[in-house]
Amino acid sequence: MKPDASDFDLQSALTDWRKLADQALSQALDAIAATPGCPAKLAEAMRYAVLGGGKRLRPALCLAACRACGGDASKALDGAVAVEFVHAYSLVHDDLPAMDDDDFRRGRPTCHKQFGEALAILAGDALLTHAFEFAARIPPAQAAVHLLAQAAGAAGMVGGQVNDVDGQALSLEAVESVHRRKTACMMEASVGLGALAANADEKQTEALTSYAAALGLAFQIADDLLAHEGDASELGRPTDSDQKQDRRTHPRLAGLDASRERVAEIIDEALESLRVLGPEALPLRALATFVARRAEGSIDD
Amino acid sequence: MKPDASDFDLQSALTDWRKLADQALSQALDAIAATPGCPAKLAEAMRYAVLGGGKRLRPALCLAACRACGGDASKALDGAVAVEFVHAYSLVHDDLPAMDDDDFRRGRPTCHKQFGEALAILAGDALLTHAFEFAARIPPAQAAVHLLAQAAGAAGMVGGQVNDVDGQALSLEAVESVHRRKTACMMEASVGLGALAANADEKQTEALTSYAAALGLAFQIADDLLAHEGDASELGRPTDSDQKQDRRTHPRLAGLDASRERVAEIIDEALESLRVLGPEALPLRALATFVARRAEGSIDD
Numbered sequence: 001m002k003p004d005a006s007d008f009d010l011q012s013a014l015t016d017w018r019k020l021a022d023q024a025l026s027q028a029l030d031a032i033a034a035t036p037g038c039p040a041k042l043a044e045a046m047r048y049a050v051l052g053g054g055k056r057l058r059p060a061l062c063l064a065a066c067r068a069c070g071g072d073a074s075k076a077l078d079g080a081v082a083v084e085f086v087h088a089y090s091l092v093h094d095d096l097p098a099m100d101d102d103d104f105r106r107g108r109p110t111c112h113k114q115f116g117e118a119l120a121i122l123a124g125d126a127l128l129t130h131a132f133e134f135a136a137r138i139p140p141a142q143a144a145v146h147l148l149a150q151a152a153g154a155a156g157m158v159g160g161q162v163n164d165v166d167g168q169a170l171s172l173e174a175v176e177s178v179h180r181r182k183t184a185c186m187m188e189a190s191v192g193l194g195a196l197a198a199n200a201d202e203k204q205t206e207a208l209t210s211y212a213a214a215l216g217l218a219f220q221i222a223d224d225l226l227a228h229e230g231d232a233s234e235l236g237r238p239t240d241s242d243q244k245q246d247r248r249t250h251p252r253l254a255g256l257d258a259s260r261e262r263v264a265e266i267i268d269e270a271l272e273s274l275r276v277l278g279p280e281a282l283p284l285r286a287l288a289t290f291v292a293r294r295a296e297g298s299i300d301d
Numbered sequence: 302m303k304p305d306a307s308d309f310d311l312q313s314a315l316t317d318w319r320k321l322a323d324q325a326l327s328q329a330l331d332a333i334a335a336t337p338g339c340p341a342k343l344a345e346a347m348r349y350a351v352l353g354g355g356k357r358l359r360p361a362l363c364l365a366a367c368r369a370c371g372g373d374a375s376k377a378l379d380g381a382v383a384v385e386f387v388h389a390y391s392l393v394h395d396d397l398p399a400m401d402d403d404d405f406r407r408g409r410p411t412c413h414k415q416f417g418e419a420l421a422i423l424a425g426d427a428l429l430t431h432a433f434e435f436a437a438r439i440p441p442a443q444a445a446v447h448l449l450a451q452a453a454g455a456a457g458m459v460g461g462q463v464n465d466v467d468g469q470a471l472s473l474e475a476v477e478s479v480h481r482r483k484t485a486c487m488m489e490a491s492v493g494l495g496a497l498a499a500n501a502d503e504k505q506t507e508a509l510t511s512y513a514a515a516l517g518l519a520f521q522i523a524d525d526l527l528a529h530e531g532d533a534s535e536l537g538r539p540t541d542s543d544q545k546q547d548r549r550t551h552p553r554l555a556g557l558d559a560s561r562e563r564v565a566e567i568i569d570e571a572l573e574s575l576r577v578l579g580p581e582a583l584p585l586r587a588l589a590t591f592v593a594r595r596a597e598g599s600i601d602d
Binding site (some may be wrong): 032033035036037039041042046089096098099117118122124125126128129133136137139140141145146148150152155159160161162163165166177181 | 333334336337338339340342343344347390394397399400417418419420422423425426427429430431433434436437438440441442443446447449450451453454455456457459460461462463464466467478482
């Protein structure tokens with residue numbers, strides 16, 4: 001019998017990946033903190049921003065993508081650090097008073113509430129800077145850095161955030177465009193770095209990239225759905241943040257049922273993309289199924 | 302007769318380098334702006350931050366270092382773009398209300414006064430991100446990215462800014478430590494990328510790095526001296542910015558004469574470092590002499 005995603009113990013795999021990623025992240029932060037000239041409180045703010053919980057979804061994608069292409073997950077750890085540093089910096093800057101002005105994240109004060117605005121901006125800057133140092137350890141370095149810069153940059157994550165902050169996303173298409181750039185691009189970079197680390201071929205890389213693009217969009221719509229339904233205590237942050245900004249979300253424009261259907265449709269696309277990969281892609285299939293179930297409202301993580 | 306720095310037409314060389322750099326910067330910004338998904342106003346804010354004047358000292362160092370090692374300056378243009386993007390991002394973030402809170406720079410409104418704080422933060426983030434894309438085009442990419450990340454990161458420029466903002470630099474040694482990290486590190490990276498682009502040997506690279514470390518420190522003390530003496534109209538920004546922050550500067554701690562002597566001493570070190578390089582290092586010698594004269598108060602650029 002062919003194993004399918006429902007047989008796979010995703011929670012235990014996610015726990016393993018998170019442990020691997022957390023260890024690599026902690027070592028990376030230690031190395032930065034130990035460099036002569038690094039102010040202690042900057043190192044503290046960076047550590048706070050990176051190690052304060054979180055699902056480590058992007059590192060998991062990076063490690064799982066490397067495995068799916070036959071590589072050893074340990075080869076992709078530099079990539080995992082790079083994408084999580086970028087993710088952590090983006091949360092710190094997005095939470096700033098000039099942007100979303102959020103006081104809490106993951107049940108703790110946001111970085112600028114804890115360390116002040118100047119140090120939060122600078123801790124974010126430092127994380128972004130060092131992310132590239134880790135990405136460049138994956139050969140070929142130029143390709144790895146190009147991939148990360150395009151995903152995180154002006155036409156990727158930062159561009160998506162610009163359009164998100166200005167609230168010009170009035171149509172469903174525009175909301176999906178923000179989600180694609182703000183979330184999906186970095187998920188594509190996560191699997192892309194994993195694929196590079198495994199020295200994957202073009203067919204494998206394309207399959208993983210399509211998968212991650214779909215997963216990222218589905219994940220973000222699922223997030224919109226949860227924010228719409230959930231309560232603050234479960235998510236560890238106020239769910240009225242989007243409402244406060246009068247931000248258009250997928251379910252508000254399309255309705256709950258249509259948004260749920262859209263997630264199911266995109267997840268089917270994600271699973272379809274993985275068909276060219278072998279049984280080693282099972283964890284990625286399970287992850288997609290998990291996002292689909294999350295959107296159905298049965299999981300609140 | 303051996304040509305010396307005083308025979309060299311530095312202004313005309315600086316103009317040539319600035320033209321080369323401006324052209325490369327403009328092309329780089331065009332390419333970013335033309336990428337599907339890049340919001341027009343983000344591209345506009347990035348262009349405003351980068352192309353609003355400035356001496357292009359870091360690109361000049363990158364191009365001149367490449368020439369000094371026998372390389373063609375055109376090979377170092379990606380490096381020049383990378384270091385100027387990092388410099389421009391650092392000015393945008395340093396000017397923010399949470400940091401220096403400056404309204405004007407180079408005679409124009411600062412980026413956040415012109416585009417709002419959120420877009421200024423994001424334009425800085427995007428510039429930093431894409432800087433690495435350009436640095437990674439210089440082979441070997443891993444070395445180029447490592448060099449830039451160390452110079453710009455937690456133990457370099459960002460670390461220096463953290464200590465500068467917190468105003469803990471109460472001793473001359475601490476002030477010089479801030480200057481070294483905040484200014485000299487990126488000048489070292491500028492010549493370092495130029496040296497890489499020229500495929501320089503270890504001796505050449507070490508000479509250039511020592512030179513740039515000294516030049517950067519001297520340049521920043523000269524800047525302190527000018528801020529102490531100059532008036533706002535000549536520098537295009539309020540000179541009371543440092544005073545406003547009650548920031549300790551070199552001349553305030555050491556006295557004007559001692560600061561001028563310190564610049565002369567460091568510039569001698571810079572010139573000494575260049576001795577192992579041939580006549581192609583003449584522009585770099587001229588640049589050091591220029592900084593020395595600037596500190597003497599005879600030049601206000």
